[in-house]
Amino acid sequence: MSPSPAGIPPGGFKELGPVNWVIAKVGARGIRRPRFSLMNVLGQHRLLFPVWLPLSAYLLYAxxxxxxxxxxxxxxxxxxxxxxxxxxxxxxxxxxxxxxxxxxxxxxxxxxxxxxxxxxxxxxxxxxxxxxxxxxxxxxxxxxxxxxxxxxxxxxxxxxxxxxxxxxxxxxxxxxxxxxx
Missing domain, CATH: 1.20.1290.10 (AhpD-like)
Known part of the structure; x- marks a missing residue:
């Protein structure tokens, strides 16, 4: 069975905007990949993503x-x-x-x-x-x-x-x- 196409494909600079694009790039470096798909999808909601991220990071790291x-x-x-x-x-x-x-x-x-x-x-x-x-x-x-x-x-x-x-x-x-x- 072949994988189904992404419901919302990972975006780039245009879809994420400069702030979310930088966050996604930093995240990708953290996982040692060229892209962090979750961030490149969620980051397309330019206001929700930076609000959600601190809670997620707190729960995961602190x-x-x-x-x-x-x-x-x-x-x-x-x-x-x-x-x-x-x-x-x-x-x-x-x-x-x-x-x-x-x-x-x-x-x-x-x-x-x-x-x-x-x-x-x-x-x-x-x-x-x-x-x-x-x-x-x-x-x-x-x-x-x-x-x-x-x-x-x-x-x-x-x-x-x-x-x-x-x-x-x-x-x-x-x-x-x-x-x-």
């Missing part, structure tokens, strides 16, 4: 959840939403944050995977519930609250929602992959 926990949530959301773009980007980033291929396989397997800590099981379970049911059960929430602060619990919800929405956006807009694998 949030109150550990980078390991954030990547666990993001990988699980990408897996649940079958979003290859999100998975391709975050498998790489997760490796740089200490989540090796064996651990990533456990994240994809789910909360019952052998070798997960209780905290990791609860985090994956909460992510599953949040994405699938649009909420977290009282039992799972209590377990999650046993491992995280109030601010981290709020951030967990925002992170899961951000990446669930991003996966839906990527899929709908048919953002092309950045890497050949």
């Amino acid at each position: 949030g109150k959840l550990s980078r390991r926990d954030a990547e666990t949530v993001i990988l699980r959301v990408g897996h649940l939403r079958d979003c290859e773009y999100e998975l391709q980007q975050h498998r790489r980033l997760a490796r740089s944050r200490g989540l090796d291929a064996a651990f990533q396989a456990k994240v994809f397997e789910g909360p019952d995977a052998e070798g997960l800590t209780e905290r990791e099981r609860v985090l994956i379970t909460a992510t599953d519930e949040f994405v699938v049911t649009r909420g977290v059960s009282a039992q799972t929430w209590r377990a999650l609250a046993g491992h995280y602060t109030r601010a981290q619990l709020i951030e967990f919800c925002m992170l899961a929602a951000q990446y669930d929405g991003l996966a839906a956006t990527i899929t709908t807009l048919q953002v092309p992959l950045d890497f050949p694998d």
